[in-house]
Amino acid sequence: MTCHDARESLSAFLDEALAPDERREVAAHLEGCPDCRRELARLEQTVALLRRVEPVRAPVGFVDRVTEAARPRPWYRRAAAAIFVPFSVKLPAEATALVMVALLAVYVFERTPALQESARQEPTAREAAREKVAGPAPATGLVGRPARVEPSTPRSTESPAALRKQEQDRRDAGDVAPSVAQSAPAPPKPEVAPAPPPATPRSETAPALSAPAAPAPAGPRASGELAKEKEAESRQAENRQRPAESSADAARGAPAAPGLAAKRAAPRDVVAAIAARDRDAAERDLTELIARVGGRETGRRREEEATVVEAVVPQARYAEFTQGLARLGAWRMEAERPDLPAQVHVILRRQ
C-alpha cells in the first residue's frame, strides 16, 4: 500500500469504518511510515477539535411554533382550497366566466341601439349615399312640398346616369381618394349625358332637406361638371340640415328598413318596428294614433312585407304615443335620440 492509498483511508481508519482486510493493510503501512502516522495524528486531533464544538440548540418557543404551524387549518380555509385549488374545478369556473362575458356582450348589444345600428350600417350606407345624390336632382319641382313618400326608383338601371350615380355613391360612401383622383382631372365624357328626370322623384324627402337645395340646372351640362356640382350641393345640404348628425349619427343611426326608412336625409329621432297581424287595421289605427297625439303623418310607403310610416309627433305627447303603439301590437324601439326635440320625427316600420 502506498502513502497515497493509506492516507485516503486514514479518516475511515480513525472511525473504525474499514473492512478488516483493509484495516490490516493500513495498520501495516502505518507501522513503517512515520509521515502517515503523523498525518493520522493530525487528523485525529482535528476530529477531536470538531467534537468539542458546542451543539447548537433550537431557539426557545420553536416547538410551539412548529406545532402551531402543523395544526389543521380552519374549516373555511380548507373549504376555500377545496373549491378553488383543484384543477378540475378551476377549469369549469373559467369556462363559466367566458360564457358570462359572452352573455354580457349580447345583453349590451341588445340594449344599445347605437351598436345595433352600426352593425346594420354596411348594407344601408350605399343606399343612403344614393339618396343624397338624388336630392338635388332635376326633379326638384317638389321642393317645398310637404314630405311625401313614393316608391323609390328602381336601381337596377344600366343607363349612363345610373353609372354616374354609382361613381357618386362610391365617393359618398367614403371611397373618396380614388374617385377624386380619377374624376377630377377626367374630361367630361360626351356619351355620359345628364340623366333625364326620373319618373318618380327621389327628392321627396323631408322638406327641410330639399328647401335650401340649389335650383335644378337649367339645361344639360357636361357630366363631370354636373356630377361635381351635385356632389357639392348634396354635401352642403347635408351639412346645413344635419349639423349635429356627424357626431350624433351613431345615436340616431340609419334605420334598419330599406327604402324610405333608409333615407339618411330624413330627420328622424325615433325608429321603431311594430308587429301587427292585420296590416290594414294596424295602419288605420296608427293614423288615428298619430292624429290623436297631435302629430302628423309625413310619409308612408307600403312594401311587400312591411309598411313604413314617417310621422312628426309633439315631444310633449311622445309618451302617450308610445303607449298607444303598445296597444297596437308588439313594438320594438330600434333607435331613439337621447334628447328628443319638440317635434319628434318618427319612422315606424310595421312587419
Place this chain on the structure above:
Amino acid sequence: MREAEAGDAPRFLDRLRAGETAAFEELVITYQHRVFGVAARMLGNAAEAQEVAQEAFLRAHRGLAEFRGDAKLSTWLYAITSRLCLNRLATAERRQHRQGEETLLQLAGGERPDAAVERSELEAALHRAIAELPEERRIVVVLRDLEGLAYEEIAEVLDLELGTVRSRLHRARADLKDKLERFLP
C-alpha cells in the same frame, strides 16, 4: 447530549401515524435541536435555520402516514433536513449573511465564559472552517463529527454510496486540518 431514541418505539409511531397532536409535539421536542443544528451548521444563519427546521418538521408531519418505519425516525428527519438545506443552498436567491457565524457562536455557546477567549477563538475558527467547506462535504462532516451518525446512516440520509461518504468525509477533514493547523497541539 443526545435525546433518547425512544421516539422510534412502535407504539409511538402508531400515535404519530394516527395524527395525534401530542405525539407530534413529542417528536418535535425530541429532535428539535438535532434538526435545527444541522440546518444552522449548513446555512450559517439562525433565522434561515429556524425556517428550514420548521419546514422539515412540517414535511415530516404531512408524510408521517407514509413513513414505513424501515429507517429510524432520526435518519428520516435528517434526510428531510439535509435535502431542504442543500436545495436552499443551491438556489441563486440565497444570500450569505456575514453575521451568520456570530449568530451561530451565540447559539452554540450561549453566554460565553469570561475566561474562554481562546476557546471562543477556536470556535470561531471552527465555524468558519466548516462554513467554508463545499456543501456536499460540509453536510457529511456535520452529520459525522457534529451529529455523530455512522457512515451507513449518512449514506442512507444523503442517499450516497458508502465509498462516497468515506471519500467526502476524508477530504472534508483534511481540509479542516489545514485550516485549523494553528490550534492543533
